[in-house]
Amino acid sequence: MPDTLRALVGWVLAPDTDEVPRRQAVGLAFLRVTVGLMWLYNVAWKVPADFGRDSGNGLYKFTGFAVDHPVLPPYSWLVENLVLPNISAFGWLVLAAETALAVLLVSGTYVRAAALLGIAQSVAIALSVAYAPEEWPWSYWLMIAAHVALVVGSSGRAFSVDAVRARVVPLAGLQRPWGVLAVVVGLYSVVASLDDPLASRGPGLRSTDPSLSLGVYNLLGGLVVLLVGVGLLLAARGVRVAAPAAAGLALAGALLLRVQIGFTDPWLGGNATSVAVLIILAVVALADRLPTGPRPGVAPSAPTEGRHR
Incomplete structure (x- = not known):
């Protein structure tokens, strides 16, 4: 693995505990937990084994909006020809991803990795339902923006497993x-x-x-x-x-x-x-x-530009 890629992976998996003012750490932790609670609620209606295919409801219905109200035609084709015919397999993947997001963000574990997954999942949802009736496209821009803030912030410094991993708390x-x-x-x-x-x-x-x-x-x-x-x-x-x-x-x-x-x-x-x-x-x-991250005051083996030491 090239050194740059190794450093990037190390940074993503390291505890998200850069030194910031306490009020900022608390505010970012509040954002992280709130976003995690959103995913925590969302998993409740992803029900196997058919995920709503037989009833025409649930995940099957909302995923189908990508075909009925397309946002990006290539994505609509993918949903119509690959995702909907295999909704059970797709549903389990969605359920696993959103459960992981809820667990990792609410508990503050591997926050950067979870936030990157959250960006991907938010984009996928937006491409499915942003143009559907009674939807507000800006909801999905804001979901993406919240996860971006978690990637680059220090939302794991307070009330988090990452803070325990880094021996901050x-x-x-x-x-x-x-x-x-x-x-x-x-x-x-x-x-x-x-x-x-x-x-x-x-x-x-x-x-x-x-x-x-x-x-x-x-x-x-x-x-x-x-x-x-x-x-x-x-x-x-x-x-x-x-x-x-x-x-x-x-x-x-x-x-x-x-x-x-x-x-x-x-x-x-x-x-x-x-x-x-x-x-x-x-x-x-x-x-x-869990694997221990860098101790406070020790620079991580990852990109450090703009980070507090």
């Missing part, structure tokens, strides 16, 4: 707030599920649209989230076994949901957003086990 400082949030979500789900403990779609902390959601869980799912939250809080207090135990439980719950959603009633009463939230909790639990 201690792991406990990240595990503690996520543990509290998981406990709140878990307790709410348990209490709200008492009248229908094993519902295939549990209640959730979300807006009435819902345009903002941290997933839905029945009583069993709520207990899983609650226990993961307790594990994160114990890990933050130095109980060494708690972090891998919490991560293992979260990943097991995410895997169980993923193999059931769209095929049978989920035992945990969740949706695709629930899957992403559980993966986020697992990533936070094991944040210090």
